[in-house]
Amino acid sequence: DIQMTQSPSSLSASVGDRVTITCRASQGISNYLAWYQQKPGKVPKLLIYAASTLQSGVPSRFSGSGSGTDFTLTISSLQPEDVATYYCQKYNSALSTFGQGTRLEIK
Amino acid sequence: QVQLVQSGAEVKKPGASVKVSCKASGYTFTSYGISWVRQAPGQGLEWMGWISAYNGNTNYAQKLQGRVTMTTDTSTSTAYMELRSLRSDDTAVYYCAREGVYDILTGYFYYYGMDVWGQGTTVTVSS
Numbered sequence: 001d002i003q004m005t006q007s008p009s010s011l012s013a014s015v016g017d018r019v020t021i022t023c024r025a026s027q028g029i030s031n032y033l034a035w036y037q038q039k040p041g042k043v044p045k046l047l048i049y050a051a052s053t054l055q056s057g058v059p060s061r062f063s064g065s066g067s068g069t070d071f072t073l074t075i076s077s078l079q080p081e082d083v084a085t086y087y088c089q090k091y092n093s094a095l096s097t098f099g100q101g102t103r104l105e106i107k
Numbered sequence: 108q109v110q111l112v113q114s115g116a117e118v119k120k121p122g123a124s125v126k127v128s129c130k131a132s133g134y135t136f137t138s139y140g141i142s143w144v145r146q147a148p149g150q151g152l153e154w155m156g157w158i159s160a161y162n163g164n165t166n167y168a169q170k171l172q173g174r175v176t177m178t179t180d181t182s183t184s185t186a187y188m189e190l191r192s193l194r195s196d197d198t199a200v201y202y203c204a205r206e207g208v209y210d211i212l213t214g215y216f217y218y219y220g221m222d223v224w225g226q227g228t229t230v231t232v233s234s
Contacts, residue, residue, distance in 0.1 A: 050219065091206070092218065
């Protein structure tokens with residue numbers, strides 16, 4: 001099975017900071033990667049799919065990059081409403097795995 | 108609007124089974140797949156499996172093979188997830204999510220992440 005490892009597990013940043021979360025696959029997965037945001041007590045929300053395509057309605061401060069085994073989610077200017085846990089997900093042929101999550105807090 | 112509405116909370120005893128439903132509306136049910144994801148208290152997301160609403164094909168997470176069955180009823184646009192031989196560590200919120208678009212021209216599914224989620228169903232396993 002392909003494993004997905006996110007780093008860091010948690011981070012604290014200030015409003016306006018540029019924030020980067022990484023996700024590494026144990027094998028190459030091309031660009032079959034999605035990112036989700038889950039706010040406390042809420043349902044996960046799709047932010048990015050195909051590693052870098054922004055889901056409709058998602059603010060442009062979110063961006064994704066990467067291919068193969070190494071991927072990043074970047075928030076260009078952190079906002080208070082971005083406090084959440086972020087998950088990467090690899091998907092292909094209807095077999096999925098999530099990363100363990102990255103908890104993002106405001107400093 | 109496009110939505111998935113799940114059945115209500117369940118409390119089960121160890122060894123019992125649970126069946127959670129997920130009713131789709133606002134889109135052509137058979138043109139998509141449905142994934143099931145669970146989240147234990149304070150833990151991350153765990154993918155459980157996927158079912159094609161087009162033809163009922165399934166893929167299950169290896170750790171749940173033999174205990175989980177996913178089905179669909181196209182007449183009511185509803186997906187179901189049944190989990191058997193429940194244990195305390197099956198206590199979690201269970202989500203359904205739309206994933207995969209069927210292309211009738213190629214006969215393949217194309218994946219763009221889980222774009223629509225149900226509200227979640229809490230399943231508590233306790234003696």
